[in-house]
Amino acid sequence: MTTGVVIRSAVADDADGIAALRRAVYSYKVMSAAATRHMITVQTPGQRFLPLVAESGGEVVAWGSAGLNVWTSEPGQSEVSIYVHPDHRTQGIATALADRLHQHLTEVGAIRVRAFVHPDGLEFARNLGYDGTRQMHFSGVDPRSLPEQPETPDGIELVTLDQVDPRRVHTADAIATLDEPSDSPLDSIEYDQWFEEVWQGPALDKSLSVAAMAGDEVAAFTAVETAGDRAWSGMTGTIPAYRGRGLAKLVKSVALRRAAAAGITAAYTSNDDENGPMLAVNNWLGYQRVQTELGLLRTL
Incomplete structure (x- = not known):
């Protein structure tokens, strides 16, 4: 060195x-x-x-x-x-x-290590014993230029996350995350840790993040993180009972509009190559791919 x-x-x-x-x-x-x-x-x-x-x-x-x-x-x-x-x-x-x-x-x-690498870092990672072919696509959109906002279905109310009990958000997050493509199941998201790391974290902008409420239940949500004039979609999820109604598209559309009104000029997100439904939502919103990283594993 x-x-x-x-x-x-x-x-x-x-x-x-x-x-x-x-x-x-x-x-x-x-x-x-x-x-x-x-x-x-x-x-x-x-x-x-x-x-x-x-x-x-x-x-x-x-x-x-x-x-x-x-x-x-x-x-x-x-x-x-x-x-x-x-x-x-x-x-x-x-x-x-x-x-x-x-x-x-x-x-x-x-026992097992996971890493994501740029294509130009692949040879370095392989030399360290990493292997695998999972693809993670990163894409961006200017939130000031979006397609028309979808209609809100009957029985659904849109609110920002700062108006929702964090325990209800945690429940929805934990359920929706179970279906995230991953090398290990994300099936143990404990509330106290989630509250301290995610809910209380300075990255999460609860005034820009949006939930679709069905009564007292969070049916779908999108979490927005910000840094200056840029935003990141931390997680967008719909619980299974409410899928197929366009709620992910709706909450993300509303959140991006709020972000634009708050001065955000570039919003980014990432999607596993296997997550077809979310890729379709982001394509509809106008996200353009900026990079693909490779998900690799090494056994210790």
């Missing part, structure tokens, strides 16, 4: 530098400095989360993190994330981060 590069644990004060790095590497992934600080500082002990940065000349030039997935009933499932500023690649930084992170995961009992 290049002399002068220091790898150390990330701390809250690194949040601005990490957010700037993330934007330089992934123009289509939206995470504010406040949300980055929350990610570093708010973790459940069971995740055994390790955040690292590589620093050169006092500047954050790379990020690495690893931890256990506590939202699945399958033991030993984990995730790793590494990204390096374009100006600091091919210097051994990613390899040094990967070594530290994989050692940590082995020590905390991880």
